[in-house]
Amino acid sequence: MHIPDGLMDPWVFIAGWALALAALAVALVKVNKNVDERTIPLMALLAAGIFVAQMLNFPVGGGTSGHLIGAALAVALVGLWPAMIIMTAIVVIQGLLFGDGGITAMGLNLLNMAVIAPLVAYLIISVAKGNKFSVPVAAWASVFVAALICAAQLALSYVISNGAYGIDPVLAIPTMAIWHAVIGVGEAIITGGVVLYLAKVAPETLRLSPKNVIKATEA
Amino acid sequence: MERRYLKATAAILVAFAVGLVGFWLVSSELGDGLEVTMDEAGWEEPEQVWQAPLDYGDDYVGGLIAGIIGFAATFGVVYLYMRGTKKLEQPR
Numbered sequence: 001m002h003i004p005d006g007l008m009d010p011w012v013f014i015a016g017w018a019l020a021l022a023a024l025a026v027a028l029v030k031v032n033k034n035v036d037e038r039t040i041p042l043m044a045l046l047a048a049g050i051f052v053a054q055m056l057n058f059p060v061g062g063g064t065s066g067h068l069i070g071a072a073l074a075v076a077l078v079g080l081w082p083a084m085i086i087m088t089a090i091v092v093i094q095g096l097l098f099g100d101g102g103i104t105a106m107g108l109n110l111l112n113m114a115v116i117a118p119l120v121a122y123l124i125i126s127v128a129k130g131n132k133f134s135v136p137v138a139a140w141a142s143v144f145v146a147a148l149i150c151a152a153q154l155a156l157s158y159v160i161s162n163g164a165y166g167i168d169p170v171l172a173i174p175t176m177a178i179w180h181a182v183i184g185v186g187e188a189i190i191t192g193g194v195v196l197y198l199a200k201v202a203p204e205t206l207r208l209s210p211k212n213v214i215k216a217t218e219a
Numbered sequence: 220m221e222r223r224y225l226k227a228t229a230a231i232l233v234a235f236a237v238g239l240v241g242f243w244l245v246s247s248e249l250g251d252g253l254e255v256t257m258d259e260a261g262w263e264e265p266e267q268v269w270q271a272p273l274d275y276g277d278d279y280v281g282g283l284i285a286g287i288i289g290f291a292a293t294f295g296v297v298y299l300y301m302r303g304t305k306k307l308e309q310p311r
Contacts, residue, residue: 001251001252001253004267005265005268007264035301043297043298045224045227045228048228048289048291052231052235052286055275055282056235056239056241057241057242057249062255066251089293090293093293095269096271097273097292098271098274098275103268104268151256167257167260172260175259179255180252183251202223
């Protein structure tokens with residue numbers, strides 16, 4: 001779900017940059033205040049692991065593949081604000097070093113994958129209050145909502161540019177929704193599986209998890 | 220660096236090397252959800268503004284090298300940034 005250059009209307013990608021930078025500025029302040037030295041290697045390792053996991057595609061049928069975003073996994077293991085920083089590092093390195101996602105669209109990619117996806121996962125985990133399905137549901141929703149927002153950005157670009165940019169909403173919204181509803185199932189299985197596995201074999205890795213995640217693994 | 224992080228790093232890289240086989244089986248022909256949507260809309264990607272120095276490789280070895288470079292770069296950026304901010308916070 002990495003948006004390339006040339007797809008979005010300039011006003012849409014400028015707004016994406018503004019919103020992403022504002023949210024990430026808050027995340028940086030929160031992380032600098034609240035993260036202790038012991039957490040740093042875990043954050044760095046999680047970021048590197050998610051980068052690698054994003055490279056591995058799985059087929060979802062109909063000639064389409066999906067890959068882990070990893071935002072919900074990061075939220076489940078280290079909380080909302082560190083997850084935003086982790087996802088930011090991944091999206092920036094993918095864009096600058098590997099050309100995965102455009103440089104002008106990087107603000108939108110950051111907004112979708114480093115702000116909205118972790119925020120959705122965190123909200124669902126918080127609301128679910130330790131329900132045992134909360135982590136996989138949060139993982140699925142993080143992909144689905146981020147994709148819907150991306151579809152809305154495509155649609156908005158199309159409408160405000162009279163079709164010069166973006167994709168017709170009639171195509172963009174249902175296509176993005178259907179494919180990412182399926183891709184989200186993969187995200188849910190991987191995220192739920194990894195969190196459950198860590199809770200069993202290395203529970204100390206969940207010491208920074210939101211309390212509801214620990215409750216969910218015990219349920 | 221704690222020993223358990225070194226172990227976890229090795230485990231991730233081994234899992235990646237194994238999983239990369241699956242990557243090559245499915246990823247060479249299949250686009251992701253956004254790419255499929257762009258294809259259905261008939262949108263062709265123009266030349267990108269930023270020409271990245273690397274890509275994800277055209278074969279197994281290239282992908283493996285890209286993965287290791289990406290792993291190291293991501294780890295390094297997060298680790299050094301966080302260490303740097305903690306150092307700045309310490310009283311002089």
